[in-house]
Amino acid sequence: MTETVKILHVADLHLGASAYEKPGRPRLAEFLAAVDRTWDLAADEDVDAILVAGDVFDGYRPDAEVEREWAARVSRLIDEGVPLAVVPGNHDAPARRGAASHLDVYDRLRLESVHVFSLPDVKTLATRSGPLEVVGVPWPFRGKFFEPGESAVPADADITDQLEGILDDVIMPRLDSEIPTVLLAHLWLREGSLSSEKTFAVGPDPIIPASAVVRDEFAYAALGHLHRHQELPGTDGRAVYAGGLSRISFGDEGIPKGAVVAEVSTGGCSWRFVELPSRTFKTIAVEVETAEEAESKISDSIGAFDPADAVVRLLVRGPAAVLSELARRGLAAHFPGAFGFKAEFERTDEHRAGRPSIAEDATVAAALEQYAVDHRPPKGVKKEEVISAATELERRVEGESGGTG
Ligand SMILES: [Mn+2]
Structure with missing residues (x-):
């Protein structure tokens, strides 16, 4: 029989978001409480690992207070012996080529149980229930970690091609078929729906088809970026947006916020969404x-x-x-x-x-x-x-x- 690894998947924490703050009434405590409740849920559920699918911070220059409080939450997981994997989202890093994210600090510290994917990569997490392979794909800033093609600004199709190439040539050959594998990505996948009914104008966000990244080898795809919890159509229920942890603005009105608890094995996965309290x-x-x-x-x-x-x-x-x-x-x-x-x-x-x-x-x-x-x-x-x-x-x-x- 194959091993089963229980994971908690969360995304889009946006620590430091200040919408609707008033003097003397910052919202940071509210966003941190949401993280604490999530970590409590992970402890109650006895999960083997926590996956954060990007946008930990609301801005790529988080306040020292925001950073200190995030560090305290990382530290809690180290104490509890729960491995943590994080991919930086578009809010976590500057778009400039070669620029670092504040999350990269945790990578450079070489902490045994904390894993940050500054570039697409595969890492093996040592969990209580055995090894878990995590394929991490951080937000693909146009031209940041992809070589620019013929045009200075790569089109969505170029980014899709290059991402597919990295997976095909570099990552997939390294996977161990004996170990359950999950995708952890901060991406805007075309099949997803937005948190608000408004459609965006054409902007800097690359939109790519799910088929480019959600491979058969992945038991589960833990996604971040779209703030509406959803199962992506056409992926056999394996690709899931956690949908954000806190309601930030009216785009989140009426949308449940929370985390996904998933059990993955080499044979597949089962998961359920757990709604957590959030401001109305x-x-x-x-x-x-x-x-x-x-x-x-x-x-x-x-x-x-x-x-x-x-x-x-x-x-x-x-x-x-x-x-x-x-x-x-x-x-x-x-x-x-x-x-x-x-x-x-x-x-x-x-x-x-x-x-x-x-x-x-x-x-x-x-x-x-x-x-x-x-x-x-x-x-x-x-x-x-x-x-x-x-x-x-x-x-x-x-x-x-x-x-x-
Ligand atoms: Mn995002």
Whole structure:
């Protein structure tokens, strides 16, 4: 009979992500607690190894605090005798050729039970249940670890070809058929679906077909990058995105977060997804004709939903004059105890050009709110950031003119 190795697969921790943070209320503790719960789950399940499929950090220059806390979590696994394998994701490393990831530090320390794949490679983990082969594929930055082809920027097809070549020529011949093998990769595989309904514009992310990397020799493919937990179609249920550990933004609204516990052998695998607690993101939409009816319509829409600790987005549709009245009043009071709140307005009446709708005595914040109602903010511009920067500027200017020097 063949040995069975039990693994825990997690991805996209994004330690250091700061969306919806407020002064004095950082989110790092929340993201770290999610890692701790995952490690607790691994201990409860008595797994033989933990595989992290990339995006440990939210940025390639993590704060010292973020790095220290990640190191503490790596250290816990060393103490518990659980081997850890990690592939850097697109958030973990700069795109520049030859640039290091902060995760590479753990590779250079040559820790016996900690394995980092800075390049595609195969490593054998010594687990309590016997050896486990891990084929690691870090995020394929265009031109980073692939030789550039004829064009300076390799196309997705070039990256796919080169990745297939590395697997065929370098990695697959080295596999031991007596040992269970898993793939650990941070990749955007074409068959996957995104966490949010929005489609991305063509960007720097190479998208490759699953068939290029999910080989028959792999009992299981532990994937990271797409923040929606899913089993990839056409892979006999062997290729799985863990789907992220924490809800970061509204793209994660309603999507379960957690880890996958899998049992793998040379004969195949079985796995199950374990949902772990994560912050609630909730969108509430209302349409109003008058400012007077807004209160009751919003209350009705909230219903039994408890906003405590949630991040709430209130979408209000209505005539511009009503929206600007509501923006002036502020709507956050409807959601006591919410961790984060934002209101978004969509006008239902025609925009009459040349009609100024910003009051002369409006504050900068109110004027920008109204501007955002009248005009769609340019792509990539976040209304909240502009308002917060403008408010800070206003505060500083006032502070200077009335300050004590
Ligand atoms: Mn990613």
